[in-house]
Amino acid sequence: MTQALRHDAMRAQNLALVLGAVGARGSVTRAALAEMTGLTKTTVSKLVGDLIEGGLVVETGAVRDGERGRPGVEIRISGQHVAALGLEINVDYLAVCVVDLARTVRLRRTQAVDNRAAPPVDVIARLGDLAAAVVDEAVEKGLRVVAGVLAVPGPVDMTSGVVHNAPNLGWRDVPLASLLRFPFPVRVENEANLAALGELWFGSGLPDFLHVSGEIGIGAGLVVRGRLFRGAHGFAGELGHVVVSPDGPPCRCGGRGCLEQYAGQDALLTAARTTAAARSAATGRLAAGAPPAGASGNAPAGPPHQAAAAAGPSPSPGMLLPAQQGVSWMLSRLREGDENARAACERAAWALGVALSSAVNLVDPDAIVLGGIYAPLFPWIGDMVADTLKARLGQMRGAVPPVVVSRLGAEAAALGAAGQVIEQVMADPAALLHG
Amino acid sequence: MTQALRHDAMRAQNLALVLGAVGARGSVTRAALAEMTGLTKTTVSKLVGDLIEGGLVVETGAVRDGERGRPGVEIRISGQHVAALGLEINVDYLAVCVVDLARTVRLRRTQAVDNRAAPPVDVIARLGDLAAAVVDEAVEKGLRVVAGVLAVPGPVDMTSGVVHNAPNLGWRDVPLASLLRFPFPVRVENEANLAALGELWFGSGLPDFLHVSGEIGIGAGLVVRGRLFRGAHGFAGELGHVVVSPDGPPCRCGGRGCLEQYAGQDALLTAARTTAAARSAATGRLAAGAPPAGASGNAPAGPPHQAAAAAGPSPSPGMLLPAQQGVSWMLSRLREGDENARAACERAAWALGVALSSAVNLVDPDAIVLGGIYAPLFPWIGDMVADTLKARLGQMRGAVPPVVVSRLGAEAAALGAAGQVIEQVMADPAALLHG
Structure with a gap:
């Protein structure tokens, strides 16, 4: 490395150090920056000058008398450039x-x-x-x-x-x-x-959580101590293809009985439109505390499952509702007290609970944040997800991770x-x- | 921090630096250590002296003429103290x-x-x-x-x-x-x-893998870039309680249909002892390419599943065989071509494949290493595990992680x-x- 290259590398490192210190503090004087970074005041002044010129930081007005009694100008991250x-x-x-x-x-x-x-x-x-x-x-x-x-x-x-x-x-x-x-x-x-x-x-500001991103597909992202866990190839977090029932409805991924076939947006909307006959069979089961039919292994598969399996994975283009319309439609049905919509949510929430119990066993998150379409649907699914997790995990673990709602939803x-x-x-x- | 404390902290850090450098190189001269660590030769000599006195490193004989033409004594980690x-x-x-x-x-x-x-x-x-x-x-x-x-x-x-x-x-x-x-x-x-x-x-020396530890319980450990992933509370890797079938046989963890109930040692041995009638039903299904009965959602649960469910989770103490005897018994049955034992392995391997497909979707390992009792059983389960993974994951991912056998087994x-x-x-x- 030539001396010029070495100088550039050091300058780059120090610029990041100073900018990071400004970001961490919110606003801070040059003198405090020198103290925080261990750089000389001259070096800090030069670096801050470069950052101001580049539009990355900005000077605020004179700081009110601080603990040292020295008024000074503070630096903060610029939102203007x-x-x-x-x-x-x-x-x-x-x-x-x-x-x-x-x-x-x-x-x-x-x-x-x-x-x-x-x-x-x-x-x-x-x-x-x-x-x-x-x-x-x-x-x-x-x-x-x-x-x-x-x-x-x-x-x-x-x-x-x-x-x-x-x-x-x-x-x-x-x-x-x-x-x-x-x-x-x-x-x-x-x-x-x-x-x-x-x-x-x-969003929540939690440092350790599994975020579930419910759309037509279902993904998850695991954050551990403020960092995203990506896996060996960056493909971690495919919660939508975690197995709920190993020979459930076929999934577009090539598998069967993946979570997406029970709790993805299409599956949810299709289930909400099932016939009254299917509904009554499903609610009968739910009322008895058993999991919804169709996700079941010993019990024979009931009509709601088969209806979902037939219509769910491949809805005709004419059936498709854009996400906001689809969820809006679902929300208005739920607010009207529609039994089909409620049963569809319970089935989806139960399946989410099953898949998340596998996820908790494998990756041990500190909390579960439900986002995407699950954010607006949270009042109708949150308890069932938490109850299913508790039933499956409560005995083994001291505490089951809390299930909370994302404040961001689809824009996350x-x-x-x-x-x-x-x-x-x-x-x-x-x-x-x-x- | 007093000056003495600061000196102790620095000495501790430098001792670790020197010991780490010796470990990384295998054996190395003091001069090379000074170069590797950036410490002075005097400091290195003092630190090496302390490490020798503590029995952590040892001097080897004079090194043969090296690239610098300077014969010298090399230092290596001591296995004697x-x-x-x-x-x-x-x-x-x-x-x-x-x-x-x-x-x-x-x-x-x-x-x-x-x-x-x-x-x-x-x-x-x-x-x-x-x-x-x-x-x-x-x-x-x-x-x-x-x-x-x-x-x-x-x-x-x-x-x-x-x-x-x-x-x-x-x-x-x-x-x-x-x-x-x-x-x-x-x-x-x-x-x-x-x-x-x-x-x-x-073992294998791979830096990225999911190790499956099959005993009476089944656990897993995920290693990413040479480091163990522990999750938020150190409870990650409970593969044995990943859901294979959500209302399968009850598990001691409080859940149902956990992997352990299909592929744990007790489940495996119990399944291998099923009656001939149950066996013929199971092998009929396996021959047709379908998953073994009982792990199935739509198909009615067959006799082998029910037999396992009844006897598997709570074997009477009299039935219990110590691990080595149990696996030895199983291995001798398999070598004799016993159909029950083979069918039990296929069922366990299929369930392992289902649970591992959930695990791969969630944590994206670079390879899967089967250890514990799965190491000696590998010839009878390896292909079925790999095939099940490929069937469920092959379409979604460019490549399915290879399934390899641990060289360590139960002593890992x-x-x-x-x-x-x-x-x-x-x-x-x-x-x-x-x-």
Whole structure:
């Protein structure tokens, strides 16, 4: 390493150190920064100057008399210049948001659209249009979008940006990263991972939890001590394909009886539309405290299960309701006291409880946060999920993880995506600055 | 911090640095150590002197002419003094081993004994006797056992050393750590976690894998980039209670249809003893490519399942065979081509495949290592486990993790326990040295 290279590397490291210290404190004087970082005041002043010039931090007015009795100017993260783009392609909606470096959400747009019917290039083009409009608005506000992250509902090869299989979109081996056309770098990552990070940075503030991202697919993201657990290849957290019943209804993933076939949005809506005859059979079972028919091994499969199995996994395009409409419809049925809707929620919640009991046994989270469509549905599913967990886990463990509701819902993934860009800027601000 | 304390802390850190460098290189001169650690040669010589005096490292003969043409004495980890005790209480055996600091297994003892019938204090007393004999032998070899770790088949509170529930032992809230009487510190940890670490340090050498520890209970340990994943409370990896079929046979954990009820040692042996009538029904199903009866949701439960459900979870003490006898009996039946034994293995392997497909979806391991009783049974279960995984995961993922056999089997946990002591000594050698 030449001396110049060594100097650049050290400067980059110190810029990150100072910016991190500012972020940790909220606002802080140059003198306090020197104390926190162990750098000289001269070095801190030079670095702060560079960060101000790059629009990453800003000086506040004179600080009121502090403990040392020295008035001074404080530095804080600037929300006026650098910004991050969060993007999401999901099965029945697109979402875009812009978050500034001070972590304020400045713009958000969601578009209900059926992405199952469209080839990837068309979906990407539509997302590009939506994003371009939002980026233009951000520019009008004086923001500079420096990078983006795109959330997709399926496992993503983090190196190549290839989506191997997003079964609910019907995508196989789509080289997504290479199809994107943005005037700044955009990485691709799994939706459920990003939703968990969204919850970490913009939601409950818990440091250890399993976030469940319920959409048409169901994903989960495990956060341990403030960090996302990705597994060996970044494919961890596919809760939707955890087995509820090993020869239950076939799943688009190639398996059978996966959680998604019981508690995914399509399965839930289809079950809510079952006939009264099926309903009465199902509620009879539920009232008796047994799990809903169909998820059962010894009991013969009852009609509600078979109805769901027949209609659930492959609804005709005409049946499809965009997520907001679908959940809105479900919520209004539930508020009206509709028995079919209630039974569908109980069945889904029971299946969620079964799959989550496997998850708790395997990964031992401190809490379970229900997000996506489960956030608005929480009043109708939360207790049943918690009760099922308690029945299966209570005896073995001292305490069963609490089941709580996400405050973010469907926008968690796009927020987590933007949050990742901000983490990146905070970790390496030198990449944004000149010389 | 006073100057003396600061000096001690720095010395402790540098001792670990030097010892780690010796361990990483195998054997190395003082000059090379100075280069590797950035410490002065004088400091290195002083530290090496302390490590030699403490018996942690040893000088080898003069090194042959090296690249610098300077003959010198090399330093390596000493296997002659410091040693670690690995202990295991399992349902039907006790195991003890002594491993020296150079990671050579010096002594190992296994005692087949039914610990289900005995109160914890009696089990601990028996373990203490076994350990005392082994420690005496170690002392005769000039070894000093500095600490131990005890593996138990259930989740352990790492802070208090309390075993909340080891259902297969019938233990609830046993304050195990406080009941142990050894002349050196002994920590308690979950058997499955330690078996995975045993596999990491003494087995395949893979850095990323899920190790399945099959005994009467079934646990798993996930190793990611050479580190054990413990979850929020250290209870991760309870594979035996992952759901195979949500209303299958009741499990001692309080749940139903847990993997242990299909693939645990008792379930396996009971299934192998089913009547010919049950067997023919089961093999009929297996031949048709369907999962074994009883793990099924839509199909009515067949006789083999019910037989297992009735006899499996609560075998009478008279029926119990110690692990080695049980597995030996099973192996001889299999070698004779016994159909019952083969069908029992296929059923267990299918259930393992179902539970592991949930595990792969959740934690995304790079490989699956089958240990414990699954190691000797591997020729009869390996393919079925791999095929079930492929059927459920192949379409969704680019590649399904390979299923390989552990080279360690039942002694993995005791080895991992001793290995943990060695890691501790390597991380903080100052704790063993005077002044």
